[in-house]
Amino acid sequence: MEIKISGHEFEYDVTGMSLLFFxxxxxxxxxxxxxxxxxxxxxxxxxxxxxxxxxxxDGERRYQAEKKITRPDREGVLAAVKxxxxxxxxRATGIRPPWGILTGIKPTGIYRxxxxxxxxxxxxxxxxxxxxxxxxxxxxxxxxxxxxxxxxTDCAKEAxxxxxxxxxxxxxxxxxxxxxxxxxxxHLIAPYLEHLMEEIRDKAAVLQKHHLAVRSxxxxxxxxxxxxxxxxxxxxxxxKACAGTVxxxxxxxxxxxxxxxxxxxxxxxxxxxxxxxxxxxxNDRVLKEIGRGHSRARYxxxxxxxxxxxxxxxxxxxxxxxxxxxxxxxxxxxxxxLAAGADNITIHTLAIKRSSRLHGSGGYFDPxxxxxxxxxxxxxxxxxxxxxxxxxxxxxKNTVSNGENIGFARPGKLCRYxxxxxxxxxxxxxxxxxxxxxxxxGGSGRIERIINMKYPYEYVNEYERIRSNTLLLVRKLExxx
Ligand code: SF4
Numbered sequence: 001m002e003i004k005i006s007g008h009e010f011e012y013d014v015t016g017m018s019l020l021f022f023x024x025x026x027x028x029x030x031x032x033x034x035x036x037x038x039x040x041x042x043x044x045x046x047x048x049x050x051x052x053x054x055x056x057x058d059g060e061r062r063y064q065a066e067k068k069i070t071r072p073d074r075e076g077v078l079a080a081v082k083x084x085x086x087x088x089x090x091r092a093t094g095i096r097p098p099w100g101i102l103t104g105i106k107p108t109g110i111y112r113x114x115x116x117x118x119x120x121x122x123x124x125x126x127x128x129x130x131x132x133x134x135x136x137x138x139x140x141x142x143x144x145x146x147x148x149x150x151x152x153t154d155c156a157k158e159a160x161x162x163x164x165x166x167x168x169x170x171x172x173x174x175x176x177x178x179x180x181x182x183x184x185x186x187h188l189i190a191p192y193l194e195h196l197m198e199e200i201r202d203k204a205a206v207l208q209k210h211h212l213a214v215r216s217x218x219x220x221x222x223x224x225x226x227x228x229x230x231x232x233x234x235x236x237x238x239x240k241a242c243a244g245t246v247x248x249x250x251x252x253x254x255x256x257x258x259x260x261x262x263x264x265x266x267x268x269x270x271x272x273x274x275x276x277x278x279x280x281x282x283n284d285r286v287l288k289e290i291g292r293g294h295s296r297a298r299y300x301x302x303x304x305x306x307x308x309x310x311x312x313x314x315x316x317x318x319x320x321x322x323x324x325x326x327x328x329x330x331x332x333x334x335x336x337x338l339a340a341g342a343d344n345i346t347i348h349t350l351a352i353k354r355s356s357r358l359h360g361s362g363g364y365f366d367p368x369x370x371x372x373x374x375x376x377x378x379x380x381x382x383x384x385x386x387x388x389x390x391x392x393x394x395x396x397k398n399t400v401s402n403g404e405n406i407g408f409a410r411p412g413k414l415c416r417y418x419x420x421x422x423x424x425x426x427x428x429x430x431x432x433x434x435x436x437x438x439x440x441x442g443g444s445g446r447i448e449r450i451i452n453m454k455y456p457y458e459y460v461n462e463y464e465r466i467r468s469n470t471l472l473l474v475r476k477l478e479x480x481x
Contacts, residue, residue, distance in 0.1 A: 002028050002036065007043030008052075010081055014041055016103045017082055020402060021089040039088070041081055043069070052077070054084035056092055063088040079130065086132050097402045098373060100132030105395050106422070107404075108148065111141040136377060140390055140406065147391040151419045155426035155442040156481060159212035160417055161243060163200065163235070164432030165224040166456055167192075169255060172280075173290045174322065176353030177222065177434070191460045193231055196432050197238050198463075202470045203429040203437075204242030210477050212427060214243040216417040218250045225258025229266060236270035245271055248416050250315075252276040257294040259302035268309045274344075274415060277302050278317040282336040283329040286322050291357075296336065303340040313413045316342040320379065321350035321372040321400040330375045334382055343413040345388065347379050349403025351396045372401035383408045392418050429473060433459040437473055441480035448476045 001018055005011060015027050018039065025037075038057045043050065050069040055062065065087035067080045082101035090096055099107065114123040120142070127133045166177070167189055207214060217239055227235065239249070251272045253259050256279055267275060281287060282296040299316075306314050316337045320330055337345055349372060380390070388408040395404045407418055421428050421438070424447055430437040433456045439448040450469050453459055459466065 001025050001039060002030055003039045003041065004030065005041045008041070008077060008081055010041075010078055013078060013082060013103065014039075014085060016397075017085045017089070017101070019397075020097045020103070021093055021095055023398070039085065041085055043077060043081065050077075052080035052084045054081075054088045056085075056088035058092050061092065063091045065091075083130065083132065090132075096132070096134065098134040098137055099395065099402060099404070100127070100134070102131055102133065102395075106393075107137075107141060107395065108144055108393055108423070112145055115145070137404075140380065140393070144390045144393050144406070147389050147414065148419060148423060151414075151416060151425070153215060153420060153426045155440045157211065157213060158215045159207050159427040159429060160216040160218065160420050161200070161204065161207075161214055161239070162417075162421070162428055162430040162432075162435055162437075163196065163217070163219045163224075163239070164222065164430070164435040164452075165219065165227065166222040166433050167226050168221065168223040169226060169257065170291055170293055171357070172292055173357045174319070174350060174352060175357075176351070185456060188456050188460055189227070189231070192433070192456050193227075193235065195459060195463045195466065197235070199431040199466050199470065200238055200242060202467075203431055203473060206470065206474050206477065207427075207429055209474075210481055212477075214246050215426070216248040216250070216420060217243055217246050218252070218417040218421075220250075220252045221254050223254030223258060224251060225253035225255060225263065229262055232263060232266055233270070236267070236272070240271060248273055248312075250274040250276065250415060250417055252278070253302075254278055255292065255294055256299040256302040259305065261305055264306055264309050268311065273312040274315065275306050275311050275313075276315040276317070276344075277306060278315075279333070279337070280317060280319045280348075281322055281325055281330070282333040283325060286324045286329065289324045290322055300336065300340055303342065307341050313343040313409075313415070314341065315344035315346065315415065316340070317346045317348060318379075319348045319350050320375040320403060325375075327371060327375050327378065331378055331382070334379050338382075338386055344407060344409045344415060345383060346405065346407045347376065347383075348405045349376065349396075349399040349401065351399045353398055370401055372403055376401075376403050380406070387411070389414070392422050394422060427477070437469070439473065439476040439480055444480075446480060448480070450476065 018027050040055045042053045048068055050072055051066055053066045055064050065084040067083050069077055069080045086101050124138055127138055249272050251267050253275055256277050279299040282299055284295050318333055388410055390406050390408050391414045392407045393404055420426050424440050427440050428438045434454050435452045437450040450472050
């Protein structure tokens with residue numbers, strides 16, 4: 001598609017809106033010649049004041065929309081530009097993306113702000129009319145914000161630690177993370193862990209120096225379950241020595257085939273409170289197709305073993321929209337996870353990024369096909385009916401059916417780390433390849449990010465850069481505390 005913009009500079013956002021309706025289509029910014037698919041997006045000053053206008057040509061057909069800009073600040077102009085583009089694309093295609101013109105990753109922030117400014121009824125009207133959202137998403141946002149309010153932290157006194165283990169037994173076909181399959185990188189795990197332990201020691205000392213008590217630790221991946229017993233024990237002993245006994249210590253074992261009774265007993269003995277066993281689906285055919293080396297039976301067995309050891313909470317992730325998954329098989333997966341006894345269930349929507357094997361295999365991004373939205377809506381109804389509460393949400397680019405990711409928990413079982421991190425409630429010192437630390441200032445709301453290099457081999461070979469990041473963490477904390 002060829003796009004011409006004038007009177008504004010929102011190229012990035014216009015591209016995002018175009019990809020919502022025409023996923024995978026190349027977008028070129030240039031003067032619109034005749035023929036083909038073309039969009040013109042303009043901000044103009046007319047007799048009625050400042051207006052956003054969009055014109056979309058699809059072959060011989062032409063669609064137009066206009067919106068008066070009532071708030072001339074950046075946000076107001078951007079909303080009007082997106083609104084007009086939404087209108088012309090919607091009329092041309094009949095597609096109505098569920099989140100309307102909201103393309104950011106955290107709709108809860110916008111919802112909370114609107115709620116404060118306008119109250120519930122006016123917020124609902126505004127989201128439907130001005131942001132073109134689908135009505136069924138609004139109660140979810142509302143419930144999530146209510147649950148979020150129950151989690152308090154003092155960001156001048158509290159922080160969390162994240163630890164990245166970016167290795168997996170094999171690579172899933174949809175994976176776009178930095179994690180590397182262990183068969184190709186087994187030799188990196190030992191040197192990686194040595195550096196990781198140094199980084200944890202250094203960053204925990206920085207938190208201590210600034211009198212920040214560690215409220216949660218999250219060991220995530222990749223697949224942290226890939227570490228052997230001795231490696232797991234060393235890592236958890238160090239975390240205990242550095243952070244003390246924390247109220248919430250999550251260990252993401254990840255793939256069910258890494259779960260053993262000895263490992264679970266070790267986690268329990270080392271103070272882990274929350275365990276993640278992520279099956280993504282329990283359909284054996286789909287599991288095989290996406291390249292995960294475990295079965296439904298292995299998942300059920302792993303959760304049953306974990307339940308026997310009485311951890312505070314067990315989390316399982318599911319993904320809606322995996323290749324070969326039907327509405328029925330996804331609903332059956334959710335029934336399995338509920339029956340197994342998971343306390344947290346995170347429902348993701350399949351996202352296909354360039355770096356995944358699935359990218360380019362086609363057929364996934366048909367925004368007119370809303371069967372993934374039906375999977376999500378059915379799952380939400382089932383979880384709410386089973387007494388689970390939605391408590392955090394984020395959106396990603398390139399999700400099938402433009403869906404979202406929502407964490408559900410039984411009352412009292414939500415993962416605090418997810419909220420601290422997702423809602424920027426306090427500082428997170430993140431260690432390992434691909435980890436991103438955040439320094440949060442409570443007063444000004446300022447957020448500073450310090451991002452580690454992506455790949456494990458860089459982390460191992462260029463560890464000096466991580467030492468610089470630790471010094472940066474010190475500087476940023478000194479600035480904000
Ligand atoms: S388990 Fe997760 S991180 Fe590992 S390959 Fe699969 S999707 Fe990627």
